Amino acid sequence: MSESPAAVSLVTAPPTDTPSRPVSAQRVQPLRRPGRWIATAVVLVLAAQFVHGLVTNPFYQWDRFGYWFLRPTILDGLLITLEVTAWSAVLGLLGGIVFALARLSGSPVLRAVSWTYVWALRSVPLIVVLLFLYNFSALYQTLSIGVPFGPAFVRFDESRLATDMAIAVVGLSLHESAYAAEVVRGGILSVDQGQHEAAAALGLPKGYQFRRIVFPQALRSITPNYVNQLINLIKSSSLVFYVSLLDLFGTAQSMGSTYPGDIVPLLLVVTVWYLILTSVVSVIQFYVERYYARGATRTLPPTPLQRLRAGLTDVRDRIRREAAV
């Protein structure tokens, strides 16, 4: 090797992978990050301590957790939670779409009514709404459809109509629709004005414009926001306990007063079930978002399985590269 320490020559080619110069001589050393290693170690130790406490602390009574986790009474409560949440999620979203469209309409009255509704329902705590409805039958004994101040056409006996389940669903839906209205409105506003114009210029019927052109595009930004709401709703449904509906939380609560020693394992049962529900919703969210990303991105985001496979391939390539060096 005829290396001279003189200035770099611009004429001679830069050193290449010749047998006389092993690749390793030119290998770029990645920057050392000791801080990162220390932080990782600290976090791992803390996490291990937490798990250790969770498993070994007799306070949690994992044997009692196992006893309660799949008890029929708990599963009945879980079913009530699912039922209330599902109804309220659907009715809340439909209500939200109606109020969002009213808010975006050309009529000042519709806009004002929608704004006032959202303002009022977002201001009042959900528990207050539920308790109001619970005492509703005392305030209004019959519900009737007719002309205000005029004759009524249809009458309902309110006490028969208002089951605990109906009160819970109506209360949660009212609350949910106020938030959903803003989520949907935001989604509709996020659709480019050119899309409205193109749909109008093609003479597409008004309903078709909304259902097939504007709303599907709005759903791309509605989905993550509404799922956020939905997860909130799953947890808020625990408040229906106060209108004497025994949901997951309510059941655990009442079992806890019968078996005072089991309160902590019962709360753990509730926690784990809520974690499971939220996880299922998050997985569904991923695929719904992926579906509505069609056309918005040139390639769809990879599924977790695809990502795992890509990650493994990456690791394999890195090992081969290291071996080559």
Place this chain on the structure above:
Amino acid sequence: MTTGTLDRTAAAVEVHDVHKWYGAHRVLNGIDLTVRPGEVTVILGPSGSGKSTLLRVVNHLEKPEVGYVSLDGEPIGVRRNGDRLKELSERAILAQRSRIGFVFQNFNLFPHLTVLDNVAAAPVATGRLSRPEADALARDLLARVGLADKAAAYPRQLSGGQQQRVAIARALALRPGVILFDEPTSALDPELVGEVLAVIKDLATSGTTLLIVTHEIGFAREVADRVVFMDGGRIVEQGPPSEVLDHPRHERTRDFLSKVL
């Protein structure tokens, strides 16, 4: 084109004394224009002269405060009621719009639909064709604009020139009597302009009524039966390209042409 489904009858467009304000600013100041069936009219003018607004008034995307546009003698967006003009219902206006094609500067394709669905949507939604008929028509039209192989793609996977050709196919799917082009090549990279102009030229020679707002003077000279020069919301002069482009009578036209040529 061999398929009979692509036939359409060219319509006449008449603009009657149209005035349009944006707030206190008058964008259109008494426009009168007659376009014969099958005629290709290119509208030129500096930005802010009202040419895009005029085009949008023709299919009633913008409502003029005074005056109206008629298609084959039928007023668009309004009806005559004695000596007054009354606004039509939204449904009636939408029905009229489906006889007028519109091609936007920014394409405005529906990004969540495939290219085929973009083209086939309108004939199905307006109840003119069944789904299979619309799909067949869409494939014919895509072949005509040279994109038969892109039917399954999504718009964002295409180049700008390809997207604009899809937009033209989408406008043709309703077999409109007239097609309006609002600066169809202004959002394109220079090397993509030609492919779009070629498609428009093909339409021009096939006897469709076209109204084109553009800055492509050379293209105007080539395809236009008539050139309209606008400034300040008025038509300054109009005539065959050989007159307006080569021997403009007005100082304002000469000034404009000297800047863009």
